Amino acid sequence: MDAFGIEVRQSNFDNCLEVKRRAGLANLDFAKDDVLNLPKYGMFDVIFCCGLLYHLDNPRAFIKMLGQQARDAVIINTHYAPWDWHPKTVFTLSPIEQHEGLPGRWYFEHDITGNTEALEKLKWASWENQRSFWPVKEALLQAIAEAGFNVVLEQYDVLGDILGNGTSDETISNHRSVFVGIRTKA
Numbered sequence: 738m739d740a741f742g743i744e745v746r747q748s749n750f751d752n753c754l755e756v757k758r759r760a761g762l763a764n765l766d767f768a769k770d771d772v773l774n775l776p777k778y779g780m781f782d783v784i785f786c787c788g789l790l791y792h793l794d795n796p797r798a799f800i801k802m803l804g805q806q807a808r809d810a811v812i813i814n815t816h817y818a819p820w821d822w823h824p825k826t827v828f829t830l831s832p833i834e835q836h837e838g839l840p841g842r843w844y845f846e847h848d849i850t851g852n853t854e855a856l857e858k859l860k861w862a863s864w865e866n867q868r869s870f871w872p873v874k875e876a877l878l879q880a881i882a883e884a885g886f887n888v889v890l891e892q893y894d895v896l897g898d899i900l901g902n903g904t905s906d907e908t909i910s911n912h913r914s915v916f917v918g919i920r921t922k923a
Protein backbone atom coordinates (compact mmCIF):
# COMPACT_ATOMS: atom_id res chain seq x y z
CA MET A 738 0.00 0.00 0.00
CA ASP A 739 1.06 3.58 -0.54
CA ALA A 740 1.12 5.64 2.66
CA PHE A 741 1.29 9.43 2.92
CA GLY A 742 1.51 11.63 6.02
CA ILE A 743 1.16 15.36 6.65
CA GLU A 744 3.05 17.28 9.38
CA VAL A 745 3.34 21.05 9.64
CA ARG A 746 6.35 21.51 11.98
CA GLN A 747 9.83 21.29 10.47
CA SER A 748 11.38 19.36 13.40
CA ASN A 749 8.53 16.82 13.45
CA PHE A 750 8.61 16.60 9.66
CA ASP A 751 12.36 15.85 9.88
CA ASN A 752 11.46 12.97 12.22
CA CYS A 753 8.93 11.72 9.63
CA LEU A 754 11.69 11.67 7.02
CA GLU A 755 13.93 9.79 9.45
CA VAL A 756 11.17 7.18 9.90
CA LYS A 757 10.91 6.93 6.12
CA ARG A 758 14.67 6.47 5.82
CA ARG A 759 14.85 3.78 8.53
CA ALA A 760 11.77 1.94 7.28
CA GLY A 761 13.25 1.84 3.81
CA LEU A 762 9.81 1.96 2.25
CA ALA A 763 9.70 3.57 -1.18
CA ASN A 764 5.90 3.92 -1.00
CA LEU A 765 5.89 5.88 2.30
CA ASP A 766 5.86 9.63 1.81
CA PHE A 767 5.29 12.83 3.77
CA ALA A 768 4.46 16.47 3.07
CA LYS A 769 5.32 19.42 5.31
CA ASP A 770 2.02 21.23 5.27
CA ASP A 771 -0.99 22.36 7.26
CA VAL A 772 -3.43 19.46 7.37
CA LEU A 773 -6.20 21.88 6.40
CA ASN A 774 -4.65 21.69 2.91
CA LEU A 775 -5.46 17.97 2.71
CA PRO A 776 -7.69 18.28 -0.42
CA LYS A 777 -4.71 19.35 -2.52
CA TYR A 778 -3.26 15.84 -2.07
CA GLY A 779 -6.29 14.15 -3.65
CA MET A 780 -8.25 11.09 -2.63
CA PHE A 781 -7.22 8.34 -0.22
CA ASP A 782 -8.73 4.91 0.45
CA VAL A 783 -8.39 5.27 4.24
CA ILE A 784 -7.37 8.26 6.36
CA PHE A 785 -5.80 7.76 9.81
CA CYS A 786 -6.05 10.99 11.81
CA CYS A 787 -3.87 10.36 14.88
CA GLY A 788 -3.37 12.85 17.69
CA LEU A 789 -4.47 15.80 15.60
CA LEU A 790 -8.23 16.43 15.65
CA TYR A 791 -8.02 17.90 19.19
CA HIS A 792 -5.58 20.53 17.87
CA LEU A 793 -8.13 22.00 15.45
CA ASP A 794 -10.66 24.77 16.07
CA ASN A 795 -13.23 23.52 13.55
CA PRO A 796 -13.28 19.73 13.98
CA ARG A 797 -16.71 19.28 12.40
CA ALA A 798 -15.59 20.96 9.17
CA PHE A 799 -12.40 18.90 9.25
CA ILE A 800 -14.27 15.60 9.68
CA LYS A 801 -16.49 16.65 6.76
CA MET A 802 -13.30 17.19 4.75
CA LEU A 803 -12.09 13.71 5.74
CA GLY A 804 -15.40 12.37 4.38
CA GLN A 805 -14.70 14.09 1.05
CA GLN A 806 -11.12 12.81 0.80
CA ALA A 807 -11.46 9.21 2.12
CA ARG A 808 -13.19 6.67 -0.11
CA ASP A 809 -13.64 3.80 2.35
CA ALA A 810 -12.86 4.63 5.94
CA VAL A 811 -11.53 7.04 8.52
CA ILE A 812 -9.78 6.18 11.79
CA ILE A 813 -9.62 9.00 14.33
CA ASN A 814 -7.52 8.71 17.49
CA THR A 815 -8.51 11.74 19.57
CA HIS A 816 -9.41 13.32 22.88
CA TYR A 817 -13.02 14.40 23.30
CA ALA A 818 -14.72 16.64 25.86
CA PRO A 819 -16.28 15.06 28.94
CA TRP A 820 -19.88 16.14 29.64
CA ASP A 821 -19.21 16.35 33.37
CA TRP A 822 -16.22 17.61 35.24
CA HIS A 823 -14.33 14.71 36.77
CA PRO A 824 -11.69 15.16 39.50
CA LYS A 825 -9.33 12.93 37.53
CA THR A 826 -9.59 15.01 34.34
CA VAL A 827 -6.06 16.02 33.39
CA PHE A 828 -6.88 18.86 30.94
CA THR A 829 -8.07 22.39 31.59
CA LEU A 830 -11.10 22.92 29.38
CA SER A 831 -13.81 25.58 29.09
CA PRO A 832 -17.38 24.98 30.25
CA ILE A 833 -19.57 23.16 27.71
CA GLU A 834 -20.28 25.44 24.73
CA GLN A 835 -21.82 25.09 21.28
CA HIS A 836 -19.45 25.52 18.33
CA GLU A 837 -20.08 24.46 14.72
CA GLY A 838 -23.49 23.36 16.07
CA LEU A 839 -21.85 20.78 18.36
CA PRO A 840 -21.55 20.66 22.16
CA GLY A 841 -18.00 20.54 23.43
CA ARG A 842 -15.27 22.39 25.31
CA TRP A 843 -12.43 24.71 24.27
CA TYR A 844 -8.80 23.85 24.95
CA PHE A 845 -6.23 26.66 25.16
CA GLU A 846 -3.20 26.04 22.90
CA HIS A 847 -1.03 29.18 22.80
CA ASP A 848 -1.22 32.95 22.25
CA ILE A 849 1.18 33.21 19.30
CA THR A 850 0.19 35.09 16.14
CA GLY A 851 2.24 35.07 12.94
CA ASN A 852 5.52 33.95 14.51
CA THR A 853 6.56 30.72 12.78
CA GLU A 854 9.74 30.41 14.81
CA ALA A 855 7.78 30.47 18.07
CA LEU A 856 5.17 28.03 16.71
CA GLU A 857 7.94 25.65 15.65
CA LYS A 858 9.06 25.40 19.29
CA LEU A 859 5.67 24.12 20.51
CA LYS A 860 6.24 20.66 19.13
CA TRP A 861 3.00 19.06 20.34
CA ALA A 862 0.56 21.95 19.93
CA SER A 863 -1.80 23.32 17.31
CA TRP A 864 -0.43 25.40 14.46
CA GLU A 865 -2.12 28.77 13.77
CA ASN A 866 -5.29 28.37 15.85
CA GLN A 867 -4.81 29.56 19.42
CA ARG A 868 -7.48 27.29 20.87
CA SER A 869 -8.99 24.00 19.83
CA PHE A 870 -12.53 22.73 20.12
CA TRP A 871 -13.15 19.28 21.62
CA PRO A 872 -16.66 18.00 20.85
CA VAL A 873 -18.25 15.56 23.32
CA LYS A 874 -18.11 11.92 22.24
CA GLU A 875 -21.68 11.80 20.91
CA ALA A 876 -21.02 14.89 18.78
CA LEU A 877 -17.92 13.28 17.29
CA LEU A 878 -19.84 10.09 16.47
CA GLN A 879 -22.53 12.15 14.76
CA ALA A 880 -20.03 14.27 12.81
CA ILE A 881 -18.39 11.08 11.49
CA ALA A 882 -21.77 9.69 10.41
CA GLU A 883 -22.71 13.01 8.75
CA ALA A 884 -19.42 12.96 6.84
CA GLY A 885 -20.75 9.97 4.92
CA PHE A 886 -19.49 7.01 6.98
CA ASN A 887 -22.62 4.95 7.54
CA VAL A 888 -20.93 2.55 10.00
CA VAL A 889 -19.43 4.29 13.04
CA LEU A 890 -17.53 2.36 15.71
CA GLU A 891 -15.49 3.01 18.82
CA GLN A 892 -12.38 0.86 18.98
CA TYR A 893 -11.17 -0.41 22.37
CA ASP A 894 -8.24 -2.71 21.62
CA VAL A 895 -5.92 0.31 21.72
CA LEU A 896 -6.39 0.17 25.53
CA GLY A 897 -4.38 -3.04 25.79
CA ASP A 898 -4.93 -4.91 29.07
CA ILE A 899 -8.28 -3.31 29.86
CA LEU A 900 -8.87 -4.92 33.30
CA GLY A 901 -5.27 -5.37 34.36
CA ASN A 902 -3.61 -1.96 34.11
CA GLY A 903 -6.12 0.53 35.45
CA THR A 904 -7.03 1.60 31.94
CA SER A 905 -10.56 2.56 32.89
CA ASP A 906 -9.16 5.27 35.19
CA GLU A 907 -6.91 6.47 32.40
CA THR A 908 -9.84 6.55 29.99
CA ILE A 909 -11.77 8.81 32.37
CA SER A 910 -8.90 11.21 33.06
CA ASN A 911 -7.69 11.32 29.47
CA HIS A 912 -11.07 11.06 27.70
CA ARG A 913 -9.42 9.78 24.58
CA SER A 914 -10.47 7.02 22.23
CA VAL A 915 -10.31 5.70 18.68
CA PHE A 916 -13.30 6.18 16.39
CA VAL A 917 -13.77 4.40 13.10
CA GLY A 918 -16.07 5.44 10.27
CA ILE A 919 -16.65 3.02 7.39
CA ARG A 920 -18.42 3.72 4.12
CA THR A 921 -20.15 0.53 3.03
CA LYS A 922 -22.40 2.25 0.45
CA ALA A 923 -21.26 4.17 -2.60
Ligand SMILES: C[S@@+](CC[C@H](N)C(=O)[O-])C[C@H]1O[C@@H](n2cnc3c(N)ncnc32)[C@H](O)[C@@H]1O
Pocket residue numbers: 743744745746749770771772773787788789792860861862863864865
Ligand atom coordinates in the same frame (compact mmCIF):
# COMPACT_ATOMS: atom_id res chain seq x y z
C1 LIG B 1 0.04 15.86 19.99
S1 LIG B 1 1.10 15.69 18.59
C2 LIG B 1 0.69 14.03 18.07
C3 LIG B 1 1.81 13.35 17.39
C4 LIG B 1 1.49 11.97 16.83
N1 LIG B 1 0.60 12.08 15.68
C5 LIG B 1 0.90 11.07 17.87
O1 LIG B 1 -0.30 10.76 17.81
O2 LIG B 1 1.63 10.67 18.80
C6 LIG B 1 0.29 16.71 17.38
C7 LIG B 1 1.04 16.75 16.06
O3 LIG B 1 0.20 17.39 15.08
C8 LIG B 1 0.95 18.39 14.43
N2 LIG B 1 0.00 19.42 13.98
C9 LIG B 1 -0.74 20.24 14.75
N3 LIG B 1 -1.53 21.02 14.00
C10 LIG B 1 -1.29 20.68 12.70
C11 LIG B 1 -1.79 21.12 11.45
N4 LIG B 1 -2.72 22.11 11.37
N5 LIG B 1 -1.32 20.56 10.32
C12 LIG B 1 -0.38 19.55 10.39
N6 LIG B 1 0.13 19.09 11.54
C13 LIG B 1 -0.30 19.65 12.69
C14 LIG B 1 1.96 18.86 15.46
O4 LIG B 1 3.06 19.53 14.89
C15 LIG B 1 2.32 17.53 16.12
O5 LIG B 1 3.32 16.82 15.41
